[in-house]
Amino acid sequence: MVTMVNVHEAKSSLSKLLERVEAGETIVIARAGRPVAELVPHRRVDLVFGLAKGEIRFDPETFDDPDDDVIAAFEGD
Template structure:
């Protein structure tokens, strides 16, 4: 891992970010002392869409009773 001082990291952030995207790990140092590490983010691109595995019951599509429809229509 290469140490990069804070000033160089600020000046060359985009370049360093490309290196990290390519798989490198870098250490940011202040006064020669390591304070942070830049590492590639592990992203699972095979993640399924959505966050809940739920199937609506068939009754979801049934008509609402008149009293329920009345409550929706009256704004109560």
Template sequence: MPVQVNIHEAKTRFSQLLARVLSGEEVIIAKAGKPVARLVPFQQPPALRHPGSAKGKIVMAPDFEAPLPETILQEFER
């Protein structure tokens, strides 16, 4: 459950609130009892993907599209 503090208390105890956020808690900052902001731990955005970056690193077997052996096909039909 997040902790809710008013703006004045948040200004006074900002370092303590940041320590709580770093430990995984969520802190809601309120003005006149109404939530106006939320402090949460910062998360790095995922790395950008670069199409084609694995080119030449993946090899397909020559028989990749060959039919499966009958024993394996039977396993799928159970």
């Protein structure tokens, strides 16, 4: 379910709106009747390091030698 509220209502009842969002509702915040933002439930994404280990390869013959200008730009020289 999507509910639209104006900015003033959102500011004065943010805690209650967040409770509704936690329950799965989407809240659209509008300014002068025009939607400008959405409050949506946060979806956590767990990162798994090493998940693609052995799947990503590169051919060292394809890449050029290091570029001294690029290295200097990164190292501040």
